Amino acid sequence: MASRQRVPRPDDEAPVFVISVAAELAGMHAQTLRQYDRIGLVTPSRTRGGGRRYSARDVELLREVQRLSQEEGISLPGIARILELENHVDALQSRVAELTLEAERLRIAASGGSRIFSVGPGGEILASRLGERPRRRPGGGSASQALVLWRP
Missing domain, CATH: 1.20.5 (Single alpha-helices involved in coiled-coils or other helix-helix interfaces)
Incomplete structure (x- = not known):
C-alpha cells in the first residue's frame, strides 16, 4: 500500500485560482472579477501569458466587496x-x-x-x-x- 504524502496548503497570498474558480468561490460572475480588476478594486497576480491568478486572500476580498456593495449599498x-x-x-x-x-x-x-x-x-x-x-x-x-x- 502506497503511503499518501501530505500536500502542503498554499498560503493565503499564493496566486493559485484561475478566474473561473475564483469567481465561483466568491459567488460572482467572472466578468465582475474582470471589471473589479479594470477599476483596480481587486487586482490579481498575472501569469507570464497575462492570465489572472487569484489568491485565497483575493477571494476573501471579493466576498467583502460583494457584501459592501449588496448588503451595505456602498458604491464601487x-x-x-x-x-x-x-x-x-x-x-x-x-x-x-x-x-x-x-x-x-x-x-x-x-x-x-x-x-x-x-x-x-x-x-x-x-x-x-x-x-x-x-x-x-x-x-x-x-x-x-x-x-x-x-x-x-
Missing part, C-alpha cells in the same frame, strides 16, 4: 476608498508595532547603565541614569523634584 468608488483606508490602517499598525519593538529595545539598552540628559530650570544640562532624579546643584540651589520619562 466608496468601496475602493474603504479598502484604501483599511490598507493604510494596516500599514500604520505594522509601523506602530515596529516602533514599539524598537522603543522596547532602546529601553532595555538604556536600563543597562546608559545615561539620560535633561535640562534644569536655569538651562543647565543634567545627566542622570534612567529612573533617577537629577541631583541638587552645587551652591545651595535645588533642582526640580519632577521626574520626566521621555519615550521616543
Whole structure:
C-alpha cells in the first residue's frame, strides 16, 4: 500500500485560482472579477501569458466587496476608498508595532547603565541614569523634584 504524502496548503497570498474558480468561490460572475480588476478594486497576480491568478486572500476580498456593495449599498468608488483606508490602517499598525519593538529595545539598552540628559530650570544640562532624579546643584540651589520619562 502506497503511503499518501501530505500536500502542503498554499498560503493565503499564493496566486493559485484561475478566474473561473475564483469567481465561483466568491459567488460572482467572472466578468465582475474582470471589471473589479479594470477599476483596480481587486487586482490579481498575472501569469507570464497575462492570465489572472487569484489568491485565497483575493477571494476573501471579493466576498467583502460583494457584501459592501449588496448588503451595505456602498458604491464601487466608496468601496475602493474603504479598502484604501483599511490598507493604510494596516500599514500604520505594522509601523506602530515596529516602533514599539524598537522603543522596547532602546529601553532595555538604556536600563543597562546608559545615561539620560535633561535640562534644569536655569538651562543647565543634567545627566542622570534612567529612573533617577537629577541631583541638587552645587551652591545651595535645588533642582526640580519632577521626574520626566521621555519615550521616543
